[in-house]
Amino acid sequence: MPTFRAEQLLDIGRRIFVAAGAPDDEAQLVSEFLVKANLVGHDSHGIIRVIQYVNDIEKGLIKPGAKIEVTRETRSSAILNGNWGFGQVIAKRAMELAIRKAKDGAVGVVCAFNCNHIGRLADYTLMALKNDMIGVAMVNSTRFVAPFGGRERMLSTGPISFAFPSDLEFPLVIDISTSVVAEGKVRVMLHRGEKIPYGWIIDKDGNPSDNPKDLYNGGAILPLGGDEAGHKGFGLGLAVEILSGILSGAGCAYEEAKRGNGVFFEVINIEDFMPIEEFKCKVGDLIRTIKASKPRPGWKEITIPGEPEYLTERIRLREGIYIPERTWDEIKQIASKLGVGDIP
Amino acid sequence: MPTFRAEQLLDIGRRIFVAAGAPDDEAQLVSEFLVKANLVGHDSHGIIRVIQYVNDIEKGLIKPGAKIEVTRETRSSAILNGNWGFGQVIAKRAMELAIRKAKDGAVGVVCAFNCNHIGRLADYTLMALKNDMIGVAMVNSTRFVAPFGGRERMLSTGPISFAFPSDLEFPLVIDISTSVVAEGKVRVMLHRGEKIPYGWIIDKDGNPSDNPKDLYNGGAILPLGGDEAGHKGFGLGLAVEILSGILSGAGCAYEEAKRGNGVFFEVINIEDFMPIEEFKCKVGDLIRTIKASKPRPGWKEITIPGEPEYLTERIRLREGIYIPERTWDEIKQIASKLGVGDIP
Helix, strand or coil, X not given: CCXXXXXXXXXXXXXXXXXXXXXXXXXXXXXXXXXXXXXXXXXXHCCCHHHHHHHHHHCCCCCCCCCCEEEEECCCEEEEECCCCCHHHHHHHHHHHHHHHHHHHCEEEEEEECCCCCCCCHHHHHHHHHCCEEEEEEEECCCCECCCXXXXXXXXXXXXXXXXXXXXXXXXXEEECCECCCHHHHHHXXXXXXXXXXXXXXXXXXCEECCHHHHHHCCEECECCHHHHHHHHHHHHHHHHHHHHHXXXXXXXXXXXXXXXXXXXXXXXXXXXXXXXXXXXHHHHHHHHHHCCCECCCCCCCCCCCHHHHHHHHHHHHHCEECCHHHHHXXXXXXXXXXXXXXX | CCEECHHHHHHHHHHHHHHCCCCHHHHHHHHHHHHHHHHCCCHHHCCCXXXXXXXXXXXXXXXXXXXXXXXXXXXXXEEEECCCCCHHHHHHHHHHHHHHHHHHHCEEEEEEEXXXXXXXXXXXXXXXXXXXXXXXXXXXXXXXXXXXXXXXCCECCCCEEEEECCCCCCCEEEEECCECCCHHHHHHHHHHCCCCCCCCEECCCXXXXXXXHHHHHCCEXXXXXXXXXXXXXXXHHHHHHHHHHHXXXXXXXXXXXXXXXXXXXXXXXXXXXXXXHHHHHHHHHHHHHXXXXXXXXXXXXXXXXXXXXXXXXXXXXXXXXXXXXXXHHHHHHHHHHCCCCCCC
């Protein structure tokens, strides 16, 4: 059972990307983002993506070293053309710019288009948090989600992330899709050969299904809220689609040509509203009060967004990151093909 | 069955507020907001509120004519102290300021505290829409919602609204609570003596309940997403609580002293991102494509956020607004007590 220290994975990822043609700094940065995902427990966004990214480089879908252009800019806003470089490289640049604009004038909004998969949104909103600012992020991708009452895929799973500075031990970061589940969760159940709960997806005829295969056979994921309140998830999904797909210029999920992520980032500089220490303490008080409140029967405790990732990271920094045999074999094959030696 | 034209209700509401001590312009404005809610079908936020508002004026909770102060301001942001005037008056001022700031520099964020109930969020995001801008609004109020896995009320129902300009016939406006239902819906079912679906609320011991009484007997509303995805509604509710309750300085729902609405408004000026006509057309195309897609079995069509209100308004402008006998009697009593004559 191959288990690795984070630094080992980071080094291997970096060397593979360099061998695939990426500049040193980009290879380092993308590998860092991937290993960070492993550390916090989101293995689907982790080092396994090396396989896909190297493929995408070979196909010309990812263009390492692509120049990022600012196509439109005001003192509080900007739009970036990523020219199909690594999504992480483009998104990091977009968030840095939004932080700078917010520092300069309370709030900054930066969108990006021609941008590959950027990974976990929390990685970027956490950048704002580390600068004592509020980070907001949304992206759209390709279509997977039916509108409320509809049977056809029209929207992407439309994730939203918020990160808020606080005096808590762990970072308070929300990172959720506006569909009932992220697509990756359905895929995991498919690979395991397990059923999924009713309420996650519909089949191609619009009927409820507990078979993950039905999603990939013309079905769709349902919007957050289910039969009772699915209009809410649908509304949020529309907002994400419009802000990250239309305002950015990236295009909508329903369009045939759509690929990659449309990006909407926003940063709010707390110091322009109240002293940062007061804000951090009040957010901390809110969370401590909730954490100390009574759980429902059958629940051990109330989990706060960002808490599970923090706890997982502490364990994995200590005990290492487990990579499934099959995934590791594929990574080794790619490394060997690219002439990257010394892989454990 | 008393049915009224909108102008009649508007005039009656205005005269009652003036008699209760409100300046002419505030009386007109608040009455307009209330009647607009009736017109679009949200009667719980309509003229019925005259009763509560006059009571609140008498108790000194609403202070008509209160001076609104800007306590903090940058070129892109501001915080308003509403000094407990009418919520609608404060919120309209806040949105006007956010629009001005966005016109001036791509994006504006304006918060407000010491602010009474502001009514429907859509009223304010629609102000941005009418200015060819994107409107975003969130408010917190008193506590009604349990955290995911918790049994105690910790958050407010935390509504969010987005309005997006488009070339559609109706305004595209999303206005949803981040709980499974708004509190008003549970109250309506209580008054009707009907059961509610399981999944809306828990009783004081944290057990699922279909009895609306249990909410008012120490129970709580559940966050959007239910047992499967309630962490998402909880996360969104936290974001609303922090932005509208903490960043505004209004205080959190869990605090004993909390009353009124904490307000977070944001406006994005589309012209700083792309030509407004292009944006409107792309949003229209998205909605038209969704509207033309196939509904699920048992559904007649796909309803778009903002559409039902638009259709109801067209009917009620033509056919008038029905007010229940009992509500109308109470309004007449208040009018008579305040010496407002000529009530139909």
